[in-house]
Amino acid sequence: MFYGGAAGGGKSVALLMAALQYVMLPGYAALLLRKSYTDLSLPGALMDSAKEWLAGTDAKWSDRDKTWTFPSGATLTFGYLETDMDKYRYQSTEFQFVGYDELTQFDEDQYLYLLSRMRRSGDNPVPLRMRSASNPGNIGHGWVKDRFIAPVEIDPERAYVPASLADNPYLSRDEYADNLRLLDAVTQAQLLNGDWDIQAGGNLLKPQWWRILDAWNRAGRSVRYWDLAATKDGDWTAGARVAVHEGQYSVIDIQHIRATPLEVEHLVRQTAQLDGPSIPIWIEQEPGSSGVNTISHYQRNVLPGYAVYADRVTGSKVERAGPLSSAAQAGNVGLVKGAWTRAFIDEASLFPDGAHDDMVDAVSGALGKLAVSDSSRFSIGRVGKVRG
Numbered sequence: 001m002f003y004g005g006a007a008g009g010g011k012s013v014a015l016l017m018a019a020l021q022y023v024m025l026p027g028y029a030a031l032l033l034r035k036s037y038t039d040l041s042l043p044g045a046l047m048d049s050a051k052e053w054l055a056g057t058d059a060k061w062s063d064r065d066k067t068w069t070f071p072s073g074a075t076l077t078f079g080y081l082e083t084d085m086d087k088y089r090y091q092s093t094e095f096q097f098v099g100y101d102e103l104t105q106f107d108e109d110q111y112l113y114l115l116s117r118m119r120r121s122g123d124n125p126v127p128l129r130m131r132s133a134s135n136p137g138n139i140g141h142g143w144v145k146d147r148f149i150a151p152v153e154i155d156p157e158r159a160y161v162p163a164s165l166a167d168n169p170y171l172s173r174d175e176y177a178d179n180l181r182l183l184d185a186v187t188q189a190q191l192l193n194g195d196w197d198i199q200a201g202g203n204l205l206k207p208q209w210w211r212i213l214d215a216w217n218r219a220g221r222s223v224r225y226w227d228l229a230a231t232k233d234g235d236w237t238a239g240a241r242v243a244v245h246e247g248q249y250s251v252i253d254i255q256h257i258r259a260t261p262l263e264v265e266h267l268v269r270q271t272a273q274l275d276g277p278s279i280p281i282w283i284e285q286e287p288g289s290s291g292v293n294t295i296s297h298y299q300r301n302v303l304p305g306y307a308v309y310a311d312r313v314t315g316s317k318v319e320r321a322g323p324l325s326s327a328a329q330a331g332n333v334g335l336v337k338g339a340w341t342r343a344f345i346d347e348a349s350l351f352p353d354g355a356h357d358d359m360v361d362a363v364s365g366a367l368g369k370l371a372v373s374d375s376s377r378f379s380i381g382r383v384g385k386v387r388g
């Protein structure tokens with residue numbers, strides 16, 4: 001079941017109430033998820049609300065496990081799925097309730113994986129429930145809309161409950177609505193009216209331009225390009241591997257994470273190990289001495305033994321995305337199916353006006369390096385032939 005639409009309808013409260021519904025029964029286990037731990041711990045967010053509700057009761061809080069344990073033995077755990085690998089933190093667990101707060105911040109693959117963690121013993125009377133809530137927008141807007149709001153085929157096991165500001169009698173609705181009206185027209189329609197059909201859209205990278213691939217031509221060359229974020233709470237880090245063969249580009253893989261610098265380093269190193277030492281690695285270099293130091297650190301300490309290059313970018317993000325836009329419009333860019341594919345299409349369709357552009361930056365950077373390399377090889381070949 002999905003409860004979504006306008007802001008202020010009490011979606012997070014509804015999730016917390018649903019998670020607590022069966023805590024009097026032994027063996028019951030519930031999990032509430034946000035995209036990051038920071039999202040969970042914000043004032044007024046899920047963990048804060050739970051502490052306000054449960055303080056002074058017989059329930060016990062474990063800060064280490066982020067879990068409430070009730071006298072029955074039932075548990076309510078708070079978790080996050082910041083990267084695709086985080087889903088494996090729940091690989092050996094068993095839940096009868098899983099709730100996603102702000103579902104459009106997640107990839108569809110992350111959502112579907114947690115369905116496999118939902119099970120119960122034969123004598124357990126608790127129903128298995130997957131509940132989620134969200135506003136329109138963000139990177140998961142497309143798949144959430146396709147699954148719940150406007151599905152191609154109706155699934156009787158899925159329910160969509162529209163949320164509206166009028167659903168919450170405890171909110172100062174007029175004041176809240178006045179604040180929402182200060183936003184841009186698209187965001188206002190999404191948050192005030194719960195409009196799933198409206199999205200800010202750029203004309204540079206249209207959704208219909210991308211070819212979806214089951215595999216890529218391994219005869220071509222490929223590079224990995226990283227757009228690093230400086231902090232955990234800021235932009236996302238994205239690393240795209242792109243290949244080219246006879247003028248056809250294939251986006252093979254995108255790693256996408258918002259994490260601490262150390263966590264980013266671990267992901268970059270692990271990704272390089274999976275790609276293999278033959279794949280060149282490019283990292284966008286920030287201006288100034290700090291950018292130089294970052295590249296040097298990655299070359300010496302994070303990725304020793306790999307071919308790591310600094311990319312001192314010039315021009316705006318839109319200018320750098322120009323070659324990608326041209327190639328995609330001509331039908332020369334394919335996306336290999338993966339957990340990242342839909343999120344990339346959603347981000348690209350909003351570029352350059354969307355909230356995030358990290359994946360687009362990484363793919364643009366990788367394609368740019370492959371294009372320049374192709375041009376250089378062609379010129380060298382011609383010179384050599386003339387000299388010969």
